[in-house]
Amino acid sequence: MTLSNSNVPIVRREALKNRLEQLTRMVEIRAVEERIQKLFAEGHVRGSTHLASGQEAVSVGIARSIDPDDIVTCTYRGHGHALALGVSPTAVIGEICGRVIGCAGGLGGSMHLVEPEVGLLPTAAIVGAGLPIACGAAMAARARGKDRIAVSIFGDGSANIGAFHESLNFAAIRKLPVVFVCENNLYGEYTRIQLSTPVEDIAIRAASYNMPGVVADGQDVDKVAEAMATAVARARRGGGPTLIEMKTYRYSGHSRSDPATYRPAGELDAWLKRDPIDILAERLAGEKILAPGGLDQLKADISDAVERATMEVLDSPAPDLGEILSHVGAHSAGGDQRWNFWSK
Amino acid sequence: MTLSNSNVPIVRREALKNRLEQLTRMVEIRAVEERIQKLFAEGHVRGSTHLASGQEAVSVGIARSIDPDDIVTCTYRGHGHALALGVSPTAVIGEICGRVIGCAGGLGGSMHLVEPEVGLLPTAAIVGAGLPIACGAAMAARARGKDRIAVSIFGDGSANIGAFHESLNFAAIRKLPVVFVCENNLYGEYTRIQLSTPVEDIAIRAASYNMPGVVADGQDVDKVAEAMATAVARARRGGGPTLIEMKTYRYSGHSRSDPATYRPAGELDAWLKRDPIDILAERLAGEKILAPGGLDQLKADISDAVERATMEVLDSPAPDLGEILSHVGAHSAGGDQRWNFWSK
Amino acid sequence: MAKIWIRQAVLRALDDAMTDDPSVIVMGEDIAAAGGPFKVTEGLLATHGPERVIDTPISEMAFMGAAVGAAVCGLKPVVEMMFIEFIGVALDQLTTQAATMRYLSRGRLTTPLVVRASAGAGQGFGCQHSQMLDHWFRGTPGLKVAVTSNARTTYGLLRSAIEDPDPVVVLEPRVLYAEREEYEFDRNYRIPLGQAEIARPGSDVTLVTCGAMRRVALAAAETSHANIEVVDLLTLWPWDRRTVAESVVRTGRLVTLEEAPAGSGWGGDVVSSIAIEAFGRLKAPPHRITLPEAPVPYSGALEARFLPSPAYVAEQIATLVSTNKPPLPWWRNAA
Amino acid sequence: MAKIWIRQAVLRALDDAMTDDPSVIVMGEDIAAAGGPFKVTEGLLATHGPERVIDTPISEMAFMGAAVGAAVCGLKPVVEMMFIEFIGVALDQLTTQAATMRYLSRGRLTTPLVVRASAGAGQGFGCQHSQMLDHWFRGTPGLKVAVTSNARTTYGLLRSAIEDPDPVVVLEPRVLYAEREEYEFDRNYRIPLGQAEIARPGSDVTLVTCGAMRRVALAAAETSHANIEVVDLLTLWPWDRRTVAESVVRTGRLVTLEEAPAGSGWGGDVVSSIAIEAFGRLKAPPHRITLPEAPVPYSGALEARFLPSPAYVAEQIATLVSTNKPPLPWWRNAA
């Protein structure tokens, strides 16, 4: 029932134009995150890993709104975005399990997913780091005379770091084609936004840069896409940057085994009632795109596919030890295989 | 005719309650800046020096509005603030000429004036550095159960650096007793504010932190003091921080020999018509505090006093070479002579 | 003796310091209500209250700088940088502001603050969360740098750092937090900053190390034919020249074991100093065992190879002792 | 040969690089319309236009990071950090992001960017504007560091740095900008990164140095009784082990002259490496001439004493050669 069972990022990305594929991808993201949680418990994931179950509509809404040759920067909470942008479950799970099959060959891990083919720069483990980098990508696009844009995805807690402020100002003054997407999932680590941020809507901070600031419903993929479309169009026609705040929620804790006991009782349940997958499934059912019982079938199919991907990963080898020194500089053994963003 | 010809910082500071002394001090600041410009030309000033002629009302307006045991952080453009807060012309000029008589014994130079006695921490040469430090001073005041506050003075260009954003957010979320004073003199180095900052009033950025943002006329010392009074009272009673933007102008270039050719014709002249010294002198004349011809006399007297201070400086020795290693750590020869901010 | 988690040593040091000195405050991200990302500050909030145990927004520049201001004005802030890499967005406040405060005020203002941070590799946190980065701080006039290596040194160094009148960086190898050790707390125990310790006496080789590498060195010494003296530097700046020099004069051989690539490791300064001071008195060339010049890999197999193992250290030392020539590192052999 | 200001060498290197390669852009504070705080970018805006010569707000994190993003996406940004200290608010973007980009993408993404900055002491800019700070960068896997020392090396290093496929920091001793020199531009001239040069041949002592200290070393060599070979490292990371080692083997003596305190200077790595490689082949202990461990003083008399003078260097070397013992630095003699 999945439309694209390709592992080729660009094919997966193009497939997102299809409504059903959008749902499929959201289900896939959820399934991958759940599998990763299990892989973590099984000892296959080292360090830390940051799940984004509950935030799937943001990922898919962004990915379907931009072109594969637009550039995206993102944080460690990037599994869903990577999958939505086109990275295959095998490449994502593979990276998180440190296998050669991973999108960074196992060198990066959960916090560092990457796929130049669909514009995804290595996701950054430092809060705020992606915002200035997106500004630079936008500068490059403009310098090349292309109408490509850059998107930077970050969390609510990241809106308090200096790089946020500097980047928004920088992009505004240079009218750069950037869309800043703040995923407001109400928490930065274990801290509720109210305890770190004295305003309710991050979006109002756009006013400090004379930039549009938009609040969007991050649980509804169509609302996400709608907000994105305006901002993307504005950026493409040279109108400058936009700040979009997606109101969303992460179902799990911040990372690894965080049980998220700091959340008030009932909060998670309330959000589960607005589950992004259910919202889209219901809409597609209404539009007769999804058959009755179709969602369950989809979930089962995807779950199988993710399980197959997981097995493929677990069967695949760890990177060769030579990799340690193969990609440090141009002098390294790996040599230059530089991606050309402007070949098309 | 000067009221305080003391060199004792705290005495100079207390004297500022007097209206005429406020004018006197502004005249003194102007005279010192002019003398420093000359000293620079004469080869007595090394490195760089940043004059604030034209901004005297901000300095005096702040100093008269706060207590000597409040804490102030400030930038390299700090001669006027240091003088207003109570540092003597000898100590300021002495520091700028690298003499032992300087307020930092000649170790710091023009960018690093200091006087713990009146709460002035070493002025910082790194843009934005003073804002977080002021937050910490405010934390210390609160921890000590004192109603002291901290004031951080910085420029318009500094409102684009990360530390500005982080500090305002930090102060707001902790309701710290800080007053953030932005001296908007229209330029950061050689760049007009419009080219670096996409909003006209820096003050509107306060909204990003749910903090009052106030625009004040920085050329009128009474308006400066009025804005300060509200913010200071709010801070003292636990109401949290305020951002005040002082609209002002620097008559000279950014530093040293910058001829400021980037300024549009007529701009300086327009500002000279709203000279802060003239504005206050006129008001004091109206209030019969200043006799007819009093301003000229004052200028002459102060000019003499500054010349005497300069001569004292030029007669005084360079610091002993032993100073190089005397104040690096507690282990250094200079030992601990730590100022106790809480002795009173 | 009780078995404790090493992270408890951090907690006890902070707790005792806060009890003994009301001017001590701690701040950082999620260190208060949540008890710390590594649970090393658990319970402090309840004991010492929200004005002394402070959760901050994700704003390293703000809270690092606030620590500077608070320190100048009479508090003793202990700042947690969760991962030492995060100070990459706030270095100015520590090395340029805090470290010059005393100087710029001719001794009238000081910044008695501590930056504690988890550091180092070994757990698969990837290349942006696994470095030691002591080279960003070492040799900065006005700043001290210490590295903990077990429960006792954690407690002893942290207490000294908090009592120090100047700014101190304390790096805590993250890999140690979750290890258990026999240790009985003694609240009067201190390790003076600037003082190394001989972790294991020996006569053939002086192996200078610190942090998580101390255990690697000790394990290597156990299996080695050479009689290895292990010196734990404890403070990287200023480091204990006398202890190292005396040991080297005794053993005649100097090897460093560093968790950093050679270009940024502390061994350059240590080896050069000893090579100068003990010129002509060494039986063999000094040798540095370091990381390869590469980011820290994520994958477990790679990270295990990346970090020196006891067997590798023992082998390197055996080659040095038997050949009197510095052995090649594994990555040059392999290539 | 024409006499030029050394700052003109920066300008020519940038101008020629921009002409030769349309992907080169320059950015920084006041570098476009105003021609640069040190006037090293004067005229570039007129020649190359506002999309390639970019004035930035005072936002080091933003424009340093923008350079990273632009580099990854095909431009070659040259960023001016007016004073190297300013990167203290933006270090993350260079050392943690740019330097790991190639690694994290297994060679598919690279960041060919240059950070140029004025650095060093000598002009009374005070302790927050007078450091070299190369230790913040040196030894960071994926990053190179070079230091210019005259008009020719400025041109040659900058052109190579801009052509390098990886990120490079180029430190330009500020004190040199305003000096004049005979120099004829050759737009094909390059100094390969990683290659040192013998600035003056000699037989008694190898004096390794770089940056503004090159002139001090050369002046010392002129007056010294010892026949001093002066090696200008040019690239501090990776540094040219072969040139240094061969020179030391020839002269039998190694002295470094560094514009940094010993704890952070590059001499630690150089001296330790040579002490290891040339073990037993040195006639005298190596020696490091460094700055004292203190912030850079403002006052002219103090700063003059703070920095090594040719006479002091010559004297130190004379003592080394005549006594075969490393001489004490002036501040230990004086105390």
Ligand SMILES: Cc1ncc(C[n+]2csc(CCOP(=O)(O)OP(=O)(O)O)c2C)c(N)n1
């Ligand atoms: C500069 C920096 N400071 C702190 C951290 C540690 N950290 C990692 S994730 C995180 C919370 C971020 O919260 P938010 O921006 O809301 O993103 P979310 O995790 O909710 O997606 C923190 C503090 C970091 N990685 N980088």
Ligand SMILES: Cc1ncc(C[n+]2csc(CCOP(=O)(O)OP(=O)(O)O)c2C)c(N)n1
């Ligand atoms: C982090 C940092 N970046 C750049 C500089 C160089 N710099 C010194 S003053 C200045 C302009 C500051 O402008 P503004 O904040 O408006 O203050 P003003 O000088 O007008 O008082 C700049 C860019 C610096 N000192 N620190």
Ligand SMILES: [Mg+2]
């Ligand atoms: Mg969040």
Ligand SMILES: [Mg+2]
């Ligand atoms: Mg200004």
